[in-house]
Every structure is written in C-alpha cells, then in structure tokens.
Amino acid sequence: MDSQRARKTHRRRRWRQSLIAVFILLSIMMTFVSRAFHVGRSGSVDMGSVAPAPTPVAYQELGFEFGRGYIGPNWQLYFNEPDEGSERAEYANGLDEVLAAAIDGAAATLDIAAFELNSDALRDAIAAAHERGLVVRILTDDDHGLQDERDSHLRDLLQADIQLHDDDRSGLMHNKFVIIDGQAVWTGSWNYTVNGSYRNNNNALVLESVAAAAAYQAEFDEMFERGEFGKRSRDGGTVTFAHDNGEISILFAPEADEISALRSEIARAQRSIRFMTFVFSLEALAEAMLLQAANADVAIEGVFEKRNSTASWSQLPALHCAGAAVRQDGNRYILHHKVIIIDDDTVITGSFNFSRSAAESNDENIVIIRNADIAALYLDEWRRIWDSAEELAPNEVICD
Numbered sequence: 001m002d003s004q005r006a007r008k009t010h011r012r013r014r015w016r017q018s019l020i021a022v023f024i025l026l027s028i029m030m031t032f033v034s035r036a037f038h039v040g041r042s043g044s045v046d047m048g049s050v051a052p053a054p055t056p057v058a059y060q061e062l063g064f065e066f067g068r069g070y071i072g073p074n075w076q077l078y079f080n081e082p083d084e085g086s087e088r089a090e091y092a093n094g095l096d097e098v099l100a101a102a103i104d105g106a107a108a109t110l111d112i113a114a115f116e117l118n119s120d121a122l123r124d125a126i127a128a129a130h131e132r133g134l135v136v137r138i139l140t141d142d143d144h145g146l147q148d149e150r151d152s153h154l155r156d157l158l159q160a161d162i163q164l165h166d167d168d169r170s171g172l173m174h175n176k177f178v179i180i181d182g183q184a185v186w187t188g189s190w191n192y193t194v195n196g197s198y199r200n201n202n203n204a205l206v207l208e209s210v211a212a213a214a215a216y217q218a219e220f221d222e223m224f225e226r227g228e229f230g231k232r233s234r235d236g237g238t239v240t241f242a243h244d245n246g247e248i249s250i251l252f253a254p255e256a257d258e259i260s261a262l263r264s265e266i267a268r269a270q271r272s273i274r275f276m277t278f279v280f281s282l283e284a285l286a287e288a289m290l291l292q293a294a295n296a297d298v299a300i301e302g303v304f305e306k307r308n309s310t311a312s313w314s315q316l317p318a319l320h321c322a323g324a325a326v327r328q329d330g331n332r333y334i335l336h337h338k339v340i341i342i343d344d345d346t347v348i349t350g351s352f353n354f355s356r357s358a359a360e361s362n363d364e365n366i367v368i369i370r371n372a373d374i375a376a377l378y379l380d381e382w383r384r385i386w387d388s389a390e391e392l393a394p395n396e397v398i399c400d
Helices: 002-042 095-104 120-131 142-146 154-159 194-198 210-226 258-267 283-296 316-321 356-360 372-388
Strands: 060-064 067-072 075-080 109-114 135-140 163-166 176-180 184-188 203-208 238-243 246-253 272-277 299-304 325-328 338-342 346-350 364-370
Touching: 060 095, 067 095, 067 372, 075 095, 075 194, 075 372, 095 120, 095 176, 095 184, 095 194, 095 203, 109 120, 109 210, 120 135, 120 154, 135 142, 135 154, 135 210, 142 154, 142 163, 154 163, 176 210, 184 210, 184 346, 184 364, 203 364, 203 372, 210 238, 210 246, 246 258, 258 283, 258 338, 258 346, 258 364, 272 283, 272 372, 283 299, 283 316, 299 316, 299 372, 316 325, 338 372, 346 372
Parallel strands: 109 135, 135 163, 272 299, 299 325
Antiparallel strands: 060 067, 067 075, 075 203, 109 176, 176 184, 184 203, 238 246, 246 364, 272 338, 338 346, 346 364
C-alpha cells in the first residue's frame, strides 16, 4: 500500500512539474505577444516597411482532466468540470493539482485563507513549501476548518508546525484565496476540497498583480495578525486598479458597502444580466435586477443551485414570477459558483454568496472584473451550466 501511494505521489509530482513548465512557457508567450502588440501600436518604430501588428492573442487554453484553464496577460482563469460517473478513487489531475503546481513554484511566502481544506495534493504541496523554507501561514474557519475532525487536513498542517489560525467566532471565515510571493492571488468560489475540485461547479481566478496581492495581503494580515473579522474590520474594504485591458475592483465584505456596489454594477446593465449561484436570498439584488429589466429592457437569465432554490428565503420565486428566466442546475452534486455577468463585459465573482449571512456576518471577498476577454470565458461557463440546467416543473412555483 505504501509503495502504491508513493507511485501515485510521484506521478502527481511529475504532472505538477509538467504544469509548471506549461505555465512558464505560456506566460513567456503571452508576454511576448503583449509586448509585440504594444510596440506595433506605439509608433516608436518605423512602420513604413513593417506589416501592421497582428491582433494579440487574448489567452491560451490549458486543459486538465477534470476542467479547463485559460492563461492571459497577468491573469489565469479555471473552471472545473465535474464527472458524475467518476469514483472518488479516480479523482486526480484536477483543479487542486493545478494550484498545487503553482505552490510548488513559490519561492518565499505563501498565505492561505481556506474555509475548508481536505485535498491531499494541496496538503502535500503546502507541507513541502514549508519544508523548503517558505514562510507559510494559513487562516481558516473554526467549525468548517480547524475543528473539523472528520474530513480536514488542516490539523495535519498544524502538527507540521505551520502557522495556522482560525476565526474563533460564530460567523464564517468564508474566504478562499491564496497569495503567492506577494505577486499573485488565487481567489473565486472554489473550496480546497475533493468535492470542490472534482464534484461541484466552481471557478478560480488568478490575478498576477502586485496591486491585487497587496489588497488581499492587507485583508489577510487584518484577520491573521489582528483577529479582525466581519464587521470588526477597520479596513475600508474596496480597492480598484487597472489590469490588463480593463479594470478590477476588489471588495471585502461586510466592511465594504458591498450591497450598494453590487446594485451599482447591476444598474449599469443595458442588455443582459446572467448569473449562476449557490445561494441567492438577497432581496435587494433581486429588486435591482428587476428594476433594471423594467427601466432598460434588460434580459435576466439565471441558474440556481437546485437544493433549497424554491425555499421561502430564495429569490428564485420572486424572479420567476416577475418574468425572469430562471432554471435549477443539473449537477447531481452542487452548483457552487457565485457569479453575475453583466452585458457580456463585466463579471462579479468571489466567495460571496448572495445571502444575508455573507453581507452581515461572514468574512468574504468579491471581485468585479471589467474585461471583455475574461467575461467571455465566464459567459461560456454560464452557457454550459444553463444548457445542462432544468426548467421549473409546472406549478413548482405558484405566482399570485
């Protein structure tokens, strides 16, 4: 059994090493294309005998067994693709091993905010980083993280003398982000678990940006060093900066006025509002969507996680009865995205469920991306989820 486990670990390590090589190669390619395009447009060279620069490649695609990824200039984006026919023993080469490969490439520091963590690949990569001499710190929830004795690897990491704190409170430390070397941030809806990696629909966004890393670092230090969570935070909670060919805003809830910020984004919609969400119970967001539909003839289309989607607190009935097109997801496990796509050029993502708990008591992060290339990829994922979702059964929701 030990030799079998060793062989499996060796195969995973070699696969991660191959991923690192691919990351490096694609990053070089994207940098070269981006710079070539910049030079061609800058007018700094004599273009009289030179053909116009080609339209730059927006991103390169990276496939892995249980998902797909995209590598662009200073960003990466990943979606897992659950295979309902696979057994747990077959789960390998998924999103957890993609992040593990990135951790294998870290050189100095690794700060992790993990609501949950039970992936073998991530536990082993984090432990190896600590053994290599990196400064590794982990922040987690109490009930779902450090105190989960049934299905968590966090105690293993604590016993390996890695610095690890939990939030020790009733609200959730619901973030899922990793800061690598103060240069790049992984964030999104994805919990660092087997289910999160191989069964549930999730997205992971990587921002290769000092500005993004600094914003998340300040939030991490606030929680890890000062023990400030939820409304106890003294941070203003919002950072906006230019990124690639667009703009990114990062909000930390509930210290930011995140509901107003989300409503403001929704109020900009002129054509469409599409969403895919684990939970949607915030009446204020549903009202903002319906107001924009009425005022600007904006189409609303959304997919809800099927479990509890018609509960009294869910906004599915209200949206359906007001004429919005809503469906229930078709994954036998869980639709775990927390995504809104506006006019095909703006994306809202992160750990923030559209719920009262997220807005009032949890600790969360929201990323608003104004970038048409990235939005197009989220839209592709939304269409895949929409196409596999189910329409409401007759009389499943009774409208007045």
